[in-house]
Amino acid sequence: MSDTSGTTASAESPETPKPLRVLIGADTFAPNVNGAARFAERLAAGLVARGHEVHVMVPAASRKHGTWPEVYEGQTVTAHRLYSWRWYPHDWLRFAMPWRIKQNSARVIDEVKPDVVHFQSHIITGRGLGIEAQKRGIRIIGTNHFMPENMLEFTLLPKGFQEWAVGLAWKAARRTFGRAEAVTTPTRKAADFLEKHTGLTGVHAISCGIDADNYSPNWEPRTENRILFVGRVTGEKQIDVLLRALTLLPAELDATVEIVGGGDQMKNLQQLAVTLGIADRVVFTGYVTDEELREAYHRATVLAMPSIAELQSIVTMEAMASALPVVAANAMALPHLVHDGENGYLFEPSNAQDLADKLKVVLEASPEEFERLKKESIRLIAAHDINRTLSTFESLYRGEPVADPVTEDASATRSE
Structure with a gap:
């Protein structure tokens, strides 16, 4: 190939956008x-x-x-x-x-x-x-x-x-x-x-996105019924509803709750656990490192997200990337992540009995059904890849038109 043709080919190749x-x-x-x-x-x-x-x-x-x-x-x-x-x-x-x-x-x-x-x-x-x-x-x-x-x-x-x-x-x-x-x-x-x-x-x-590679599923058989909450321990998270739901679960399930995070409601919730008689079944870990958080996802059987004010919920995405089923309030944006009957269940916001009923379904699921719920979380989180989020923002930063990434109709494309 001549030098001239090489120059032409180079000139026609698209330029790499300059860093911003x-x-x-x-x-x-x-x-x-x-x-x-x-x-x-x-x-x-x-x-x-x-x-x-x-x-x-x-x-x-x-x-x-x-x-x-x-x-x-x-x-x-x-x-x-x-x-x-x-x-x-x-x-x-x-x-x-x-x-x-x-x-x-x-x-x-x-x-x-x-x-x-x-x-x-x-x-x-x-x-x-x-x-x-x-x-x-x-x-x-x-x-x-x-x-x-x-x-x-x-x-x-x-x-x-x-x-x-x-x-x-x-x-x-x-x-x-x-x-x-x-x-x-x-x-x-x-x-x-x-x-x-x-x-x-x-x-x-545009989804906040998540690097799913930072989280790994735990496919080992369940050895306990551990319900996990992760997030700020504040009023709008409605953690009190979760504690009340724990008292409504069948005693034979021997379920426990682990609350990861800190906030202004910590002492009130610790006192509520005592009042409800479940203090020995509720663990408050406070703030943890990223590695400790990944271990918490591994220990858990199910994530409970009773919050009524989530504009997305990165915690729910992290749990899904860890192959956890999720039971979440049917409020704000949580139904976009938790598809009822697919990767978990939605419950009526603030309704402790309904939350307990949906948690019971997951905790009593057969090994085959439990694995199906876990696999659905992995499948649904794929639409929230952070690289797609970064590419979309790069386009916005350059003034280029964008189409919003499709993250909310994954159930429509589920393979049979």
């Missing part, structure tokens, strides 16, 4: 343990692994603030930790100063000079970054993980003012997300919810 400089803003980030923080962490690490330069602007986790490298999942991101205060009605939340957020956002944006700004919350960092990025003509992507109702118990507002406060919060969300070129949230139901309360249109449903 991405600035991610979040009001909650590591070391916080919650779905929004975990997603922002995994997004940042995944983008760096793909060759992009990633900066995060987040509240400082202590009194120490400034800019330095931080490592997540083996990848280095540049963290711009803002001076923060502790919000004492909450057990761990720290927040950046609202009255300084525009100044801080301008400073960080001018230092980083990002190609795109992607904020994860409209409350403080998203508001500041949106205003300052818009002034500079920088592309803005906004993702919502937040329901104002979830924070009411931490505001100390009287009940009579809470509805008014929620209305103000949604109006603030409309202003901030309205500055974004594209708005996303983890599921179609969450997208519909956001559109309904803000008046926005065209919200994308």
